[in-house]
Amino acid sequence: MSDYSPSEMMIVAAARALAGIRTVFVGVGLPNIACNLAQRTVAPDLELVYESGVYGARPARLPLSIGDPALITGALSVCSMADLFGLYLQGGRIDVAFLGGAQIDRYGNLNTTVIGDYAHPKVRLPGSGGACEIAIHARQVFIIMRLSRRSFVERLDFLTSPGHLSGSGEREQLGMPGRGPQVVVTDKCVFRFDAGTGEMVVVSLHPGVRLEDVRAEMGWDPRVSPDLRETEPPTPEELRLLREELDPLGVYRS
Amino acid sequence: MKLTTMREAIATYVHDGDTVAIEGFTACICFAAAHEIIRQGRRDLTLCRMTPDLIYDQMVAAGCARKLVFSYLGNPGVGPLHAVRRAVEKSIPAPLELEEYSHFGMVARYIAGAYRLPFFPLRSYLGSDLPKVNPRIRFVESPYGDGAVAVVPPLNPDVAIIHAQRADANGNTQLWGLLGAQKEAAFAARHVIVVAEEIVDEEVIRSDPNRTLIPGLIVDAVVHEPYGAHPSYVQGYYDRDNDFYLRWDEISRDEAATCAWLEEWVYGVRDRAEYVEKMGRETWERLQPAQAWARPVNYG
Numbered sequence: 001m002s003d004y005s006p007s008e009m010m011i012v013a014a015a016r017a018l019a020g021i022r023t024v025f026v027g028v029g030l031p032n033i034a035c036n037l038a039q040r041t042v043a044p045d046l047e048l049v050y051e052s053g054v055y056g057a058r059p060a061r062l063p064l065s066i067g068d069p070a071l072i073t074g075a076l077s078v079c080s081m082a083d084l085f086g087l088y089l090q091g092g093r094i095d096v097a098f099l100g101g102a103q104i105d106r107y108g109n110l111n112t113t114v115i116g117d118y119a120h121p122k123v124r125l126p127g128s129g130g131a132c133e134i135a136i137h138a139r140q141v142f143i144i145m146r147l148s149r150r151s152f153v154e155r156l157d158f159l160t161s162p163g164h165l166s167g168s169g170e171r172e173q174l175g176m177p178g179r180g181p182q183v184v185v186t187d188k189c190v191f192r193f194d195a196g197t198g199e200m201v202v203v204s205l206h207p208g209v210r211l212e213d214v215r216a217e218m219g220w221d222p223r224v225s226p227d228l229r230e231t232e233p234p235t236p237e238e239l240r241l242l243r244e245e246l247d248p249l250g251v252y253r254s
Numbered sequence: 255m256k257l258t259t260m261r262e263a264i265a266t267y268v269h270d271g272d273t274v275a276i277e278g279f280t281a282c283i284c285f286a287a288a289h290e291i292i293r294q295g296r297r298d299l300t301l302c303r304m305t306p307d308l309i310y311d312q313m314v315a316a317g318c319a320r321k322l323v324f325s326y327l328g329n330p331g332v333g334p335l336h337a338v339r340r341a342v343e344k345s346i347p348a349p350l351e352l353e354e355y356s357h358f359g360m361v362a363r364y365i366a367g368a369y370r371l372p373f374f375p376l377r378s379y380l381g382s383d384l385p386k387v388n389p390r391i392r393f394v395e396s397p398y399g400d401g402a403v404a405v406v407p408p409l410n411p412d413v414a415i416i417h418a419q420r421a422d423a424n425g426n427t428q429l430w431g432l433l434g435a436q437k438e439a440a441f442a443a444r445h446v447i448v449v450a451e452e453i454v455d456e457e458v459i460r461s462d463p464n465r466t467l468i469p470g471l472i473v474d475a476v477v478h479e480p481y482g483a484h485p486s487y488v489q490g491y492y493d494r495d496n497d498f499y500l501r502w503d504e505i506s507r508d509e510a511a512t513c514a515w516l517e518e519w520v521y522g523v524r525d526r527a528e529y530v531e532k533m534g535r536e537t538w539e540r541l542q543p544a545q546a547w548a549r550p551v552n553y554g
Binding site for chain 1: 279280281304305324325326327328330331334338339342343354355356357358359361364365376377378379380381382383384387401430431432433434435437438487489493494496543544546
């Protein structure tokens with residue numbers, strides 16, 4: 001059975017990773033919908049935190065951006081960005097942050113700045129936003145990205161937000177409070193990070209996906225868990241919430 | 255008398271070569287001020303904003319900017335800023351210098367500016383390439399033996415332009431919803447222009463002093479400009495025009511279409527009032543927000 005799209009599988013897998021989490025720093029796009037789904041399923045006590053200054057959002061509809069007015073109505077608190085970054089993030093109050101990027105390497109370092117040379121870029125991307133400090137301070141970082149050879153690269157063109165840098169232990173040496181990337185959810189598989197090396201490891205394949213399909217979309221030969229599993233497919237209820245309540249227009253599901 | 259017109263406020267406080275911060279994170283972005291700056295033909299501006307958004311994309315397309323100081327360069331939730339990209343990648347209509355930070359770095363720059371400090375420390379940029387391309391991001395050893403900490407220099411704009419729900423004629427300004435970095439940017443700036451949806455009596459301000467973000471003390475000019483933040487939004491007054499943010503993605507891809515849009519909606523109108531009228535009543539009806547009133551509190 002595959003009456004769901006790879007994007008739906010990706011959103012559902014990301015939402016499930018939030019089971020039991022209290023505070024999550026939400027990004028734009030896919031993380032947004034994954035967090036909103038988690039709040040309605042595996043993590044009812046989840047407080048959504050947006051870098052725009054919103055803590056404890058209860059959006060009545062899926063917000064279109066992190067500054068959507070629907071995030072403010074009924075929120076627990078709306079504060080300045082100085083307070084949000086200083087007191088909530090740097091103050092150590094964020095359990096999980098979702099991040100993504102144009103490029104990721106095997107250690108979960110992210111590029112959202114440029115493709116090509118910085119001074120003469122092939123493509124100028126948005127830049128850090130809050131991602132650089134979020135990657136440093138959130139207790140755990142979850143990454144959600146579509147798997148493709150263009151994105152999963154051997155070498156980043158620019159390191160915007162630190163993952164495990166060049167391997168385990170480096171974050172601690174630099175005195176970073178957060179533990180860094182813990183999981184990468186894609187449209188084909190889920191990765192976790194090896195505690196010894198800090199390197200990405202394939203831990204589950206979405207139904208119907210073969211390991212060759214994953215390898216074909218990556219710029220390096222990934223390590224594979226000895227306990228490689230198949231990802232649980234979306235339940236009818238998860239799909240109903242996604243399709244009927246969270247994303248009725250199908251913006252994020254295709 | 256601080257109450258004036260947008261034309262007068264921009265003519266008086268925004269000059270060629272100035273450093274300008276029109277702040278507001280997603281909400282309360284004063285497009286009315288940007289359009290007046292474009293109409294008055296300002297050049298060589300250093301434009302500061304955490305998120306340049308469509309407002310600076312339009313100003314860059316119109317040739318007002320020499321440099322952007324920013325932390326997130328995109329059309330939020332939609333895609334890239336095409337006019338900024340054309341300027342950076344192809345020098346159209348002119349080359350554009352970029353000086354970039356992270357969000358916390360930009361906030362910290364405004365705080366340093368507002369507090370009149372030589373720098374502000376933050377725990378960011380560790381392991382990132384950002385300090386390599388922006389030499390103004392540095393690390394200093396903590397004098398209290400807690401290792402190295404990143405620092406950024408103060409940002410003191412020549413003028414900050416702040417859009418808000420309401421202000422009195424002296425510039426005492428109340429704002430709710432997203433607060434962004436407006437307070438810090440205003441206190442950091444040499445001059446402040448406040449643009450408000452409504453001008454209210456001082457009594458209204460005094461009835462709810464906790465809501466006052468910016469005191470008239472630091473405000474030079476007050477402009478009454480309903481719908482002045484469209485296509486961004488003002489909580490409780492009008493919703494974000496998400497359709498326009500999507501449409502701008504189409505328009506701005508093409509240089510000629512961008513110029514035609516500026517011709518029609520910026521150069522082709524006298525002021526914001528004419529823009530509002532030209533947009534038509536159906537736009538404002540479509541963007542009418544729901545009612546969600548706060549409970550009053552007792553200040554007695």
